[in-house]
Amino acid sequence: MSQIRVRYAPSPTGYIHIGNLRTALYNYLFAKHTGGKFILRIEDTDQARKVEGAVDNLINTMEWAGFEYDEGPGRGGDFGPYYQSERLDIYKKHCDILLEKRKAYYCFCTAERLTALREEQQKQKLPQTKYDKHCLHLSEEEVNSNLAAGMPHVIRLNVEQGDVIRFHDFIRGEVEFMSELVDDQILMKSDGFPTYHLANVVDDHLMKISHVIRGEEWLPSTPKHVLLYRAFGWELPTFAHLPLLLNADRSKLSKRQGDVAVEDYRKKGYLTEALINFIALLGWTAGDDKEFYYLPELISEFTLERVNKSGAVFDIEKLNWLNEQHLRAKYDSEIAAMLREELKNSKYAGQEYPDDFLINVVKVMKERVSFVREFYEKAFYFFEEPTSYEEASVKKGWKEQSPAILRVFEEKIKNIETVSKEDYETALKETASEMGVGNGAVIHPLRLATSGVSGGPGIFDICFIIGKEKTLQRIDRAISVLK
């Protein structure tokens, strides 16, 4: 049994689509689970779509995700180079082999002719548009003189008719296409760069890729690849076409209907673990009821056999839930450190926050947030004075006698040097009983005064965390504003 080798072969066109991240993840998981190699190859054969910095971004994302690759840019390997743009001579050489075997031919047709041809075929309502093999019939002399004259040309695959192309897909089983339907695919573009089809097949073979695991959108072009393997006389790798990630309307996941770039999710504050966990479950399950996974667990559980066939809708609600779960699973100190970082980019930047203060905020808020930034968004009152008071809550909880009640409460804590959480509780209960009211008559106004809102952590926690001085200040302010 030969070594399992898989690759993630993105095209550096800018951002990374979340669907591509899942493809990378499945490749990575499959490699690690089977003890195989995971290779990163950059498919930069389209000069027109080149984007500055895209490769760095790609590598950075791999690192962020924790997908350590065994071979690839910056890491080397025995099958390099791993940039297709640096393998041009290899493609040319292989194209020559095909030319010699008469499996491929030169084509001098202009883009205009091809466009016209396509339009004409569409007008005639032909079942499919494809190249008419015009240049296949050029004589050797014509070809040579055209080449000598420096005429722009491409090289096409010569697809023979009347053939049935069958292959086995690991996920979908036997798939077959009639060769009539396969176009004479361009292998080499007029700029001397190969197309995806050629470069991909040549590299997968040369890099000894055993399993081609990629998105389902590639299934229809797989017959072209099979034909190429045949033309070269190479053994087919195992194909595995992954189900697509879908929008809510079940179309292929795309911009317009939400965020699709991995970066978008990073920026929004999703944890790496949560995003990985989530996309792993989009199209795969271990078969049990487990929903919460870390990457190492995914590695040990993942098998290609358990990947589904049908597309999966990207449901942000479940992602949010997983983010919440992963956030809570962290140590308070770790969350506090993350919070400290996020505060630096918030409107609270520049302020000093002691560790134990942040840890206390984390402790009382962690069951109430899904994202780190919500610690200061939802519980802003730990970071600034409330400047307004929630109207509905004022109406409901702020009574005529509230100021008087709060005055009594203030008196009780004023004399305590260091007020503990329990002291606040005792003071509150004493206030209630002295005033002959229920605890709620103290709690609600106090909550409103200190936080400005009606929900949040326990009121004693709030008072304790903001401290005696601020508690008193805020009560005074509330009384003067609300009367």
Place this chain on the structure above:
RNA sequence: GCUCCCAUCGACUAGGGGUUAGGUCAUCACUCUUUCACAGUGAAAACACGGGUUCGAAUCCCGUUGGGAGCGCCA
């Protein structure tokens, strides 16, 4: 239009000849909590349709319908 792929609750899925068709998210209710959450309990919620095979079909086969993807000198 043509080719290929797909089809279990709203979403992700388990189950693959005999199940009260299970779990998770979301939704709703109750409990806990004088707040908001968390948690717990419960509810509602699905085998696209039609034929066949079989004692028996969500499960196997065929068809229909529906959905999707692909049909570039893009990948």
